[in-house]
Amino acid sequence: MTTNPLLDATGVVKTYGAVVALRNASLSVLPGEVHALMGANGAGKSTLVKILTGAIRADAGHILIRGEARDVRSPADARRAGLLPVYQEPSLIPDLDVASNLRLTGTPVEPFRAWVRELGIPDLDIRDIARDIPLAVLRVLDLARALAVEPDVLLLDEMTAALPANLAEKVLEVVRRQGDSGRSVIFISHRFVEISALCDRATVLRDGETVGVVDIEPGVEERIVEMMLGARIEKTRVTSRQASQAASPGDSRPRLGVANLRVGTKLNDVSFDLANGEVAGVVALEGQGQDELFAALAGSIRPSGGTIEVDGQPVRFAHPADAIRAGIAYVPGDRTEALTMQRSVRENIALPFSAALRNWGPINMRQEGSRVVSAIERLQIDTRAQREVQRLSGGNQQKVTIARWIAAEAQTVLCFDPTRGIDVGTKQEIYKLLRELADQGKSVLFYTSELEEVQRVCDRVIVIFGGRVVDVFPVELADEPALMRAAYGLPRGAKEDVGILADIHSSPVAKP
Amino acid sequence: MSISAIQPVPFGRRLKRFMADRPLIPLIILLVMLVVILQVLRPGIVNERWLANTVKFAIPLAILAGCQTMTMLTGGIDLSVGTVATMSAFIMATQVVNHDPAVAILIALVPAVLIGLVNGIGVGVFRVHPLIMTLGTSLIGTGCLQVYQRTVIASGAKIPPFLAWLGTGLTYGVPNALLLFVPIAVLIVFTLNRTGFGRLLYAVGDNEGAARLSGVRYWQVITALYVISSVLAGITGLLYIGLIKAPSLSLAEPLVLPSVAAAVIGGTSIFGGRGGYTGTIIGALILTVLTTLLTILQMPEGARRILFGLIVLFVTAAYLRIIEDR
Numbered sequence: 106m107t108t109n110p111l112l113d114a115t116g117v118v119k120t121y122g123a124v125v126a127l128r129n130a131s132l133s134v135l136p137g138e139v140h141a142l143m144g145a146n147g148a149g150k151s152t153l154v155k156i157l158t159g160a161i162r163a164d165a166g167h168i169l170i171r172g173e174a175r176d177v178r179s180p181a182d183a184r185r186a187g188l189l190p191v192y193q194e195p196s197l198i199p200d201l202d203v204a205s206n207l208r209l210t211g212t213p214v215e216p217f218r219a220w221v222r223e224l225g226i227p228d229l230d231i232r233d234i235a236r237d238i239p240l241a242v243l244r245v246l247d248l249a250r251a252l253a254v255e256p257d258v259l260l261l262d263e264m265t266a267a268l269p270a271n272l273a274e275k276v277l278e279v280v281r282r283q284g285d286s287g288r289s290v291i292f293i294s295h296r297f298v299e300i301s302a303l304c305d306r307a308t309v310l311r312d313g314e315t316v317g318v319v320d321i322e323p324g325v326e327e328r329i330v331e332m333m334l335g336a337r338i339e340k341t342r343v344t345s346r347q348a349s350q351a352a353s354p355g356d357s358r359p360r361l362g363v364a365n366l367r368v369g370t371k372l373n374d375v376s377f378d379l380a381n382g383e384v385a386g387v388v389a390l391e392g393q394g395q396d397e398l399f400a401a402l403a404g405s406i407r408p409s410g411g412t413i414e415v416d417g418q419p420v421r422f423a424h425p426a427d428a429i430r431a432g433i434a435y436v437p438g439d440r441t442e443a444l445t446m447q448r449s450v451r452e453n454i455a456l457p458f459s460a461a462l463r464n465w466g467p468i469n470m471r472q473e474g475s476r477v478v479s480a481i482e483r484l485q486i487d488t489r490a491q492r493e494v495q496r497l498s499g500g501n502q503q504k505v506t507i508a509r510w511i512a513a514e515a516q517t518v519l520c521f522d523p524t525r526g527i528d529v530g531t532k533q534e535i536y537k538l539l540r541e542l543a544d545q546g547k548s549v550l551f552y553t554s555e556l557e558e559v560q561r562v563c564d565r566v567i568v569i570f571g572g573r574v575v576d577v578f579p580v581e582l583a584d585e586p587a588l589m590r591a592a593y594g595l596p597r598g599a600k601e602d603v604g605i606l607a608d609i610h611s612s613p614v615a616k617p
Numbered sequence: 618m619s620i621s622a623i624q625p626v627p628f629g630r631r632l633k634r635f636m637a638d639r640p641l642i643p644l645i646i647l648l649v650m651l652v653v654i655l656q657v658l659r660p661g662i663v664n665e666r667w668l669a670n671t672v673k674f675a676i677p678l679a680i681l682a683g684c685q686t687m688t689m690l691t692g693g694i695d696l697s698v699g700t701v702a703t704m705s706a707f708i709m710a711t712q713v714v715n716h717d718p719a720v721a722i723l724i725a726l727v728p729a730v731l732i733g734l735v736n737g738i739g740v741g742v743f744r745v746h747p748l749i750m751t752l753g754t755s756l757i758g759t760g761c762l763q764v765y766q767r768t769v770i771a772s773g774a775k776i777p778p779f780l781a782w783l784g785t786g787l788t789y790g791v792p793n794a795l796l797l798f799v800p801i802a803v804l805i806v807f808t809l810n811r812t813g814f815g816r817l818l819y820a821v822g823d824n825e826g827a828a829r830l831s832g833v834r835y836w837q838v839i840t841a842l843y844v845i846s847s848v849l850a851g852i853t854g855l856l857y858i859g860l861i862k863a864p865s866l867s868l869a870e871p872l873v874l875p876s877v878a879a880a881v882i883g884g885t886s887i888f889g890g891r892g893g894y895t896g897t898i899i900g901a902l903i904l905t906v907l908t909t910l911l912t913i914l915q916m917p918e919g920a921r922r923i924l925f926g927l928i929v930l931f932v933t934a935a936y937l938r939i940i941e942d943r
Contacts, residue, residue: 403830426832435830443830445823447890456820459813460832465841467812492638509831 109172111136111289112157112188112258117166119152119313126152127163128313132291134258139280139290141300141321144310145333145589146391146554150293153310154262157291158190159183171257187257191264193392195243197235203246204231212253220249225275240370241268248276252283259283260291265299266392277303295390295570297326297593311335330589358417360517360548361402361433366411368397373572374411379517379550384543386563387552388588394572395552399521402550403435404428415517426460432516436506438525438552440499443506450491451477453505457513480512484538500531507538518542519550524558536562556585556592570594636939640884643939644899647932651906659913665790671905673785673792673860677702677869679901680798680853681876682883683805684846686897689880690809691822691839692889693740693747695846697755698876701729702854702869704762709855710774710864711765718777726851732758733847734840741839751843762866774864784859797856801849805894818842822889878929879904884936903932 112134119127127149134140144150155161157168159177168175170186177183183190197206207214214231221229224245235243244264251259261280265273281303283290294300300307301321309317309332317332319325359378366375372394379385389395401408404422413420415431422428425435434457437443444453454477458464481488484504490496494505503523510518520539524532539549539562551562559566559580566583568576568591576591591597636643656663681698688695709725716724732754739750786793809815817838820828825835850869857869883900885892907928911921 405830424832424834425830426834429832437830441824443827445820445827445890447823448819452816452819456816456828456831456833459816459820460828460834462834462837465812465814465817467807468816470811 108135110134110169111171112291113167113169113172114153114157115167117153117156117168118164119149119156119161120164125313127156129315130166130310130313131315132157132308133318134289134291135306136289137284137287138305139284139292139303141304141307142291142293142310143300143307143329143333145556148310148333149313150310151262152313154190154260154291154293157183158188158260184254184256188260189251189254189256189258190260191244191247191251191262193263193266195235195240196247197238197243197250199236200234202232202234203229203238206235207231207250210250210254212250216255217249217253220252220279221246223275224249224279225272241272244268245272245276248279252279256288258289258291260293262293263295263392264292265294265296295393295593297329297595301326309333326593326595330586330593330595334585334589359414360416361550362412362414362417363402364412364414366398366401366413367409368394368401368406369409371572372397372401372408375569375572375574376411377567377574377577379548381548382543382546383565384539384549384551384563386559386566386583387550387569388556388559388566388592389552389569390592391554393569395569396521397572398569399435399437399519399550399552402428402433402519404433405435429457429460429513429515433519434510434513434515434517435519436510436521436523438522440502440506443509444494444502446495447493450481450486450488450494450497450505453494454480454509454512457509476512480508483511484508485534498528500527503527503531503535507535511542515547517548517550521552522554523551525554532558556588559583559588568592633939640936641896641899643936644883644896644903647936648899648903648906651903651910655906655910655913658910662913667909669787669790669792671902671909673794675901675905676792676794676798677853677857677860678872678875678879678905679898680801680849680856681869681872682879682897682901683801683894684849685876685880686883686885686892686894687805687809687818687842688747688846689822689877689885689887690818690889690892691842692825692887693822693839693842694877694887695736695751695843695850696748696873697732697736697751697758698846698850698853699870699873700755700758700762701732701847701850702857702872703866704728704732704758704854705851706854706858706868707762707774707864707866708765710776710858711769711772713775713777714772718779721777722855725855726848728758728761729847729851729854730844733844736847737840737843738836740843741836759866766866776858776862776864780855780859781862782859784856784862794856794860797852801852802894802898809894814838814841819890822891824890875904876901878933881933882929882936904929 110133112132115131117127117130130149130153132142132153142150156163157177159179159182162178168177170188175186177186197203198209204214207217226242226245238246248264264276268276277299280290280292284305292300292304304321307319307321307329308315309319309329311333316335319328360381361379364376367373375398387395397406400406402413404425404427407423415433420431428435445456455473458473459468484507486504486508487501494502497505507523523535536558539551542549553559560583563580563583565580566578566588567574568578568588570592571594575594576597578587587597652663681702684695684698705725705728708728709721712721712724735754736751739745740747783793783797809818817828817833820833821835821838829835854869858864861868879900880892880897881887882903883892883896885897907925911924916924
């Protein structure tokens with residue numbers, strides 16, 4: 106290609122303390138192209154996007170816009186340079202009406218209206234307060250607001266997520282036409298179907314590094330998956346199946362039975378069983394409804410449909426206390442959600458003991474002490490700083506969140522990404538602990554964003570995509586490539602020629 | 618496992634951590650310093666009688682500050698304690714004319730329970746901010762008391778002798794009020810440290826979401842808490858009228874803000890989750906001594922108040938700097 110890139114970022118580096126978010130990222134977008142930005146969870150997509158749009162600053166690297174070095178220090182700078190993002194979260198100020206929101210960003214009203222109509226919403230009243238507008242429409246308005254100022258580079262983050270099919274279709278059509286009129290679009294999506302229908306090229310990130318730029322053509326999704334996995338593709342084949350022998354002997358009644366569970370628009374129709382003595386993995390890309398699934402099972406939110414059964418009895422949870430009484434404990438991914446940071450390790454572990462009204466009286470300190478100590482010993486929590494949990498290391502804090510439910514003898518533990526952001530040694534201990542729990546006949550539901558953990562810990566893995574269970578793997582088949590493919594909604598065992606891209610030529614929105 | 622850290626920690630940091638782990642020590646030092654200053658300014662003033670008097674006046678403040686401590690642990694505050702104390706005192710003093718003292722006291726505590734219940738439901742169920750909720754019920758209570766005053770104006774008021782004995786009497790130089798205060802203080806300290814309910818107060822104030830995930834029902838804890846706080850305030854009112862001996866419609870009102878100050882000086886965080894009652898008791902003593910100190914300086918009322926405010930601000934800020942281990 107001979108044309109100069111509209112946006113050219115090279116050697117972008119960003120570190121947060123010891124954590125390297127971007128190692129060496131680059132992204133080059135040509136005029137008139139729709140360019141996909143891809144990468145697994147934590148690969149650095151969001152960081153790169155934030156740097157390009159001026160929300161945060163890079164530690165190193167060059168960003169050229171139309172061949173000129175630009176120092177994008179703020180979102181306003183990025184806007185002036187012709188780079189406009191549309192984020193996943195709606196950005197209209199909820200308490201203002203649409204017209205005021207437009208004025209705030211200096212968006213011309215007539216083009217905005219035209220785009221809104223174009224995007225399939227014929228009857229918008231711009232005097233409506235943003236708060237009263239449904240989420241899907243808000244996202245479309247965000248897009249229309251961006252389109253109305255005719256940016257050179259439009260950056261769309263998971264634009265079609267949570268959109269109903271008819272709106273999504275219109276959006277994709279409009280995005281496609283942006284490319285035809287000489288403007289560029291950076292398109293972030295987990296959906297290969299959209300990317301194949303829409304994009305010209307894709308940049309793939311892995312571990313904060315750009316590992317490849319590929320032209321979108323039939324069969325390319327296999328290569329993209331390989332790139333996203335990198336070297337991990339070989340070693341996983343070796344480690345399969347050691348976890349599976351612990352799978353429970355067929356118990357007739359599952360510990361937890363979930364049928365057709367729905368939560369709002371995020372989780373549509375999820376069904377699975379969790380047996381006693383089983384660790385079931387849940388794998389999903391970010392925001393596919395796994396948060397809602399765990400929250401509903403933990404009693405934090407009420408499902409909008411479907412049933413949950415515990416030991417064959419249908420249950421309805423109105424409060425986490427109901428779930429706990431049914432023996433279901435929830436360990437959230439964010440430790441700060443689960444811990445009382447200024448209190449001691451002991452009080453944190455013993456917290457569920459006092460929760461029920463009948464346990465408000467005097468505490469039997471001896472008995473509590475021995476339960477707490479045995480949980481601390483079991484998890485080998487470093488208790489040198491036990492007076493306040495906030496003085497503990499992240500790994501030890503995470504152990505406290507789990508120790509609580511071991512001390513409370515919960516029968517089922519829902520672990521949401523328990524190993525995020527903790528050291529390798531502690532991770533190993535947590536894997537071991539989850540296996541031990543299963544060996545004792547307890548059941549564990551284990552969501553993880555690190556695919557390699559699945560084969561270390563799980564007996565079975567449930568893959569969720571777009572709020573639905575798309576596949577259930579036995580552990581021996583659940584190597585990283587297979588999981589990655591499934592997490593992106595690709596059918597199991599897809600080969601080069603039977604991929605979704607194979608029929609792209611017959612599709613009406615296909616590029617020439 | 619050894620407690621001592623492996624690498625040497627600078628002395629200043631060790632001292633800070635020591636203070637953070639034992640927050641009472643700087644408070645006691647401050648209290649002793651104030652008493653010494655008083656003795657230096659007025660040699661001979663610190664004697665048995667002065668001590669008994671200080672304790673007598675510190676006790677009602679300390680109990681109300683106990684209400685503040687418990688509510689502040691959950692991130693709340695109870696501004697209705699003054700009104701509740703006044704109501705129970707006033708109602709008791711007027712009812713005792715026609716009823717047995719025990720009955721009069723029971724009648725007097727009914728509005729306390731009611732106000733506590735309303736506070737608790739408002740904060741715990743309807744999530745009204747505690748500041749607004751308790752301020753509102755406090756105003757309503759004052760209004761009701763005014764109406765009530767009209768209806769009983771003819772009957773007069775009196776103070777049962779045993780309340781006067783409890784409020785002002787001394788036995789071998791020791792204030793009788795301690796007979797009421799010591800059990801209450803022990804009960805509060807025990808509740809906070811050794812009961813499930815106490816644990817939940819800290820947990821809810823530190824991280825309500827975490828408490829919820831552990832199965833704690835917020836509204837239950839909060840409702841019980843505000844009822845307890847209100848009943849304690851009612852009891853304080855009965856004690857206080859025994860000390861002041863003159864029922865009025867603003868009897869305990871001047872104690873409300875000092876009770877908040879005592880809890881804060883005592884190291885209870887207004888944001889919840891941190892603090893305890895022993896610190897609060899010392900805080901109440903510090904405030905009482907400080908008041909005497911400013912009184913004997915014979916300054917004009919305005920200057921006294923300005924100084925009082927400045928000292929409270931300074932002490933609280935300095936104390937937080939000392940015990941905060943960041």
